[in-house]
Amino acid sequence: MTRIVFSGGRVFTGRATEPGDVVVEGDRIVDVGIGLDGDTVVDATGHTILPGLFDCHVHFMFSGADLVRSLNTPFSLPFYEAIGNMKATLECGITTVRDALGADLGVAEAVRRGLIQGPRMQIAVNMVSQTGGHNDDWMQCGAHISPPLHPGLPDTVADGPEELRKVIRTLVRHGADIIKIASSGGVMSPRSNPRHAHFRDEEIAMIVQEANAAGIAVMSHAMSGDGILTAVRNGVRSIEHGVFLTDEGVEEMLKNGTWLVPTLMAPRMVLDQAAAGVAISDVILDKARTVVAQHTQAFQKAHAAGVKIAMGTDSGVGPHGDNLNELTLMVEYGMTPAEALYATTTSAAELMRLGNELGELAPGKLADLVLVEGDAEQHVKAGTLKQSVRAVYQNGVNVI
Structure with a gap:
């Protein structure tokens, strides 16, 4: 099975963004860390990797x-x-x-x-x-x-x-x-x-x-x-x-x-x-x-x-x-950008009883990923997140 590594970006952890790579095999995330390898490399340099x-x-x-x-x-x-x-x-x-x-x-x-x-x-x-x-x-x-x-x-x-x-x-x-x-x-x-x-x-x-x-x-x-x-x-x-x-x-x-x-x-x-x-x-x-x-x-x-x-x-x-304008309103009225992203990922997955499968970039989760050019948290604050989405993966498949 092809091992795809999203390399050189910053990964949203649920509370903050940190440097990291994400590895996907089939429809699952299999590893998240630094310096990971794969059969196919998606260069995420200068991008934030978000969960779906x-x-x-x-x-x-x-x-x-x-x-x-x-x-x-x-x-x-x-x-x-x-x-x-x-x-x-x-x-x-x-x-x-x-x-x-x-x-x-x-x-x-x-x-x-x-x-x-x-x-x-x-x-x-x-x-x-x-x-x-x-x-x-x-x-x-x-x-x-x-x-x-x-x-x-x-x-x-x-x-x-x-x-x-x-x-x-x-x-x-x-x-x-x-x-x-x-x-x-x-x-x-x-x-x-x-x-x-x-x-x-x-x-x-x-x-x-x-x-x-x-x-x-x-x-x-x-x-x-x-x-x-x-x-x-x-x-x-x-x-x-x-x-x-x-x-x-x-x-x-x-x-x-x-x-x-x-x-x-x-x-x-x-x-x-x-x-x-x-x-x-x-x-x-x-x-x-x-x-x-x-x-x-x-x-x-x-x-x-x-x-x-x-x-x-x-x-x-x-x-x-x-x-995604909703995230900007949430920040305008008191949330930090990271909190707004958390509400749109981990918290939402838990609400929908899908936390075992989705909402985080973690090994074993379904491979829903979003590549955002630049700093996703800054885009949330500025209202430019939608314009900065460069790729969307669902179940490990590039759909956008």
């Missing part, structure tokens, strides 16, 4: 927040658009994602079988919401405005523990690797309020119980302080967004070991699209403007307290391929 990056919150089947466009898009077109969305994400060096709503088992299998190129993924299939919640597509005119459900995407609006038990089992049947719920309202749903908690304790307890029985975890879209608390005390693995996080919520997350996936980009992507002329309702824009400042404070509060943080963007709400 993670984005723990994407939507490959979405291509922006333009409702009018989506209503005029043929049903099958988003499946083809997803191919480009995946490639744009892979080009950033992101080799693993959680698709938080939209991609069905067929989309995931197309990547797993090598039919299309993209990050390996865990899929939520659809988001579980209460009636009138963040995934209820009812509009004031009386119409339902989401694309029609298809056999791979079951209806997931439900109320009460027994309805929810059925929904979770249905999602597992449909191939869900992760269960996503909405324990609060959100920005993009015009009839829900981000400050209001959704689902009661007994409902989320049932969701988590059924997910655990299937060997999978629960991620919760949670903006309101009470919605965060209800989700955390009932055992969800991660809080997505966490906009109105309270001190009590921080304490509960620390006690339970819950991750925060902040998606600082998400409301900003909505506002950027509106500024570019996309037709977005005033109701949604008002909510996006309201949450931005509070979102930043919540992130800073969680980081300062030592809450576990993993990188996620909500790409799909805005453009795919800009994912």
